[in-house]
Amino acid sequence: MAKNLLIVESPAKAxxxxxxxxxxxxxxxxxxxxxxxxKDDMGIDVSNHYLPRYKVPEEKERVVKxxxxxxxxxxxxxxxxxxxxxxxxxxxxxxxxxxxxPSTTKRIVFHEITAPAIKKAVANPRTINMNLVNAQQARRVxxxxxxxxxxxxxxxxxxxxxxxxxxxxxxxxxxxIVERERxxxxxISESSFKxxxxxxxxxxxxxxxxxxxxxxxxxxxxxxxxxxxxxxxxANYKVGDIQVKPAKxxxxxxxxxxxxxxxxxxxxxxxxxxxxxxAQKLYESGKITYxxxxxxxxxxxxxxxxSKEIRSSYGANYHQPRKFKNKNESAQEAHEAIRxxxxxxxxxxxxxxxxxxxxxxKRTIASQMSDAAFEKTTAKISISTNKDQLxxxxxxxxxxxxxxxxxxxxxxxxxxxxxxxxxxLKVGDALHFVEMLASEK
Numbered sequence: 001m002a003k004n005l006l007i008v009e010s011p012a013k014a015x016x017x018x019x020x021x022x023x024x025x026x027x028x029x030x031x032x033x034x035x036x037x038x039k040d041d042m043g044i045d046v047s048n049h050y051l052p053r054y055k056v057p058e059e060k061e062r063v064v065k066x067x068x069x070x071x072x073x074x075x076x077x078x079x080x081x082x083x084x085x086x087x088x089x090x091x092x093x094x095x096x097x098x099x100x101x102p103s104t105t106k107r108i109v110f111h112e113i114t115a116p117a118i119k120k121a122v123a124n125p126r127t128i129n130m131n132l133v134n135a136q137q138a139r140r141v142x143x144x145x146x147x148x149x150x151x152x153x154x155x156x157x158x159x160x161x162x163x164x165x166x167x168x169x170x171x172x173x174x175x176x177i178v179e180r181e182r183x184x185x186x187x188i189s190e191s192s193f194k195x196x197x198x199x200x201x202x203x204x205x206x207x208x209x210x211x212x213x214x215x216x217x218x219x220x221x222x223x224x225x226x227x228x229x230x231x232x233x234x235a236n237y238k239v240g241d242i243q244v245k246p247a248k249x250x251x252x253x254x255x256x257x258x259x260x261x262x263x264x265x266x267x268x269x270x271x272x273x274x275x276x277x278x279a280q281k282l283y284e285s286g287k288i289t290y291x292x293x294x295x296x297x298x299x300x301x302x303x304x305x306x307s308k309e310i311r312s313s314y315g316a317n318y319h320q321p322r323k324f325k326n327k328n329e330s331a332q333e334a335h336e337a338i339r340x341x342x343x344x345x346x347x348x349x350x351x352x353x354x355x356x357x358x359x360x361x362k363r364t365i366a367s368q369m370s371d372a373a374f375e376k377t378t379a380k381i382s383i384s385t386n387k388d389q390l391x392x393x394x395x396x397x398x399x400x401x402x403x404x405x406x407x408x409x410x411x412x413x414x415x416x417x418x419x420x421x422x423x424x425l426k427v428g429d430a431l432h433f434v435e436m437l438a439s440e441k
Contacts, residue, residue, distance in 0.1 A: 002023060002024055002025055003024050003075040004024055004025045004074060004075065004076050004077075005025075005026050005028065005067075005070050005071055005074035005076070006026070006027045006028070006078040006079075007077070007079055007080060007081070008027060008029055009029060009032055009082060009087065009090060010029055010031070010032075010280075010284055011029040011031070012281075012284040013113060014028060014029045015027075016284065016286055017113065020113075020118045020119070021118065021119075021122070025078075028066075028070060030081070031060070032090070033093065034060050034090070034097060035055065035057075035093045035096075035097065036054065036057055037053065037054060037055075037140065037141075037144055038053045038055050043055075043144060044141055044144060050141055052137055052140070052141055056097065067098060068098060071098045071099075071100075076106065077098065077106075078105075078106045078108060078125070079091040079094055079095065079100075079108070080107075080110075082109075082292070083109035083110075083290070084132075085135050085139070088129050088133050088136065089140075092130070102130070103128075105127065105128065107126050107129075108124075108125050109126075111289045113285075113341075114342075139168075143167065146166060146167060146168045146171065150167075150171060190220070191220070192218075192219060192220050192440070193221070193225035193438045193440055193441070194215075195215025195219065195228060195436065195437070196215070196436070197232075197381075197433070197437075198434040198435050198436070199213065199431040199433060199434060200434055201431060202423060203423040203424070204423075204424060208432075209423050210434060211392060211420065211421075211423060212392065212420065213379070213392035214390065214392075215388065215438075222440070225438035231383075231385055231386045232383055235383045235386065236384040236430065237381050237430070237431045237433055238382055238428060238431060239380070239381060239382075239427050239428060239431065240389060240427065241379070241380040242426065242427055244375050244377050245375070245376045246375060247373075247374040248371040248372065248373050248374065249371060249372045249374065250402075251322075251366045251401075251402040251408075252366075252367065253296035253324040253337065253367060254298060254337035254364050255337055255339075255363055255364075256294050256296060256338065257276075257292050257293055258294070260275060260279065260291070260359075261276070264356060264359065267359065267409050268355055270356070275356065276291065278352065278353045278356045279291035279338070281352070282348070285350075287348055287357060288340055288357070288360055289341065290335060290338075293335040294326070295326060295337055296325070297323070297324060297326070298323075298339060298364075298368075302343075303321065303323075305342070305343045306343050306364065307321065307368065309365060310365060310368060314369070314404060314405075318369050318401065319369065320368065320369060320370040320371065321368055322367060324337075337364075338360055339360065340357070340360060340364060343361070343364070345361075346361060362405050365406070366405045366406035369402035369404070369405065370399070370402065371401050372399060372402060373397070373398040374395040374397055376394075377394055377395070377396060377422050377425070378391065378393050379391070379393075381431065392422060394420050394421050394422030395420075395421060396422065
């Protein structure tokens, strides 16, 4: 029998950690929460400072029984649930059920399942953080109060055929969505017309390429748009003025939980639940750091690892160290951003998690790479039959920097504002006209 019993949340994590710690530790899983509020009277004593009443659900009785038996035989019990409010609450509930003293029981936390991280955590145990526990209890009590009070009202008003429920967060979110939808429905739209002209010119290789220029912005009626198009018939077009300004683009910060979910949806079409299931699998197998975080910081060890990888794979001119800081002061700075545990591993063998891992790897490595450098060009195109001018804007890349590895995805509305590439132009160049269109916005 091992001297130490260490309890984690998931069985997959338990197997990995047991291999790291060796024969002195037996690592067991509690399979998440082991207690919940009672169903009767909401499980809350409202008249006694909203005191919660807990019970072990029937489906967790076998797990609790096994853990109690193992705890009695062990010299010491260690609690190693996740480092967040829910994880801290699980540790406290385990202490309560197993008859442990929360003020002296060893509690360890880690952000990645690697040998150095686990051994460091065991060497530096702490006790249960009751502030986090109480924060979780307050959230759970609020969930129950709001849900149990409002859901029956919803059923009476709408019916139970859709199994609708009210909640602390979802009900407020629905209210915001409804108010916004009402604003949209009452909005009186004003149409305008956008003019786009297309021209041909040779690129740096002498190949004819088509580029776009935009017309005047103040065309509010179809009649004005038609008048402008008619005024351009049989016109000659040439470059009247060119302005060139240097521009740069910086990489995005490493992933938080929410930005990983957004990017996985944009680039791979993953749902939030699929992203989190795959991220959990990567975390439990020791491939990435903890996947529930709102921090964008990276540890000094990680920064050093990333620096070596960039310099060896791309060259010193591609390395630009950065330290990202959260704008949100309440962000969990003790956590790191989501990153690979070893930057030398560019991919993983598991087909199911491969794409998500590579996305995390690219975003992490790009965050410490050089800015991409561009020349931003704005060309004014004169019209021989019209005093108005057309405007063509674009970028010419000078140095790819982080874009060599990774380009952040965009939402549809952002893509409309993306500037394209322009061929080399100079003042006085006559342009080959292709077509001109006016479309209603």
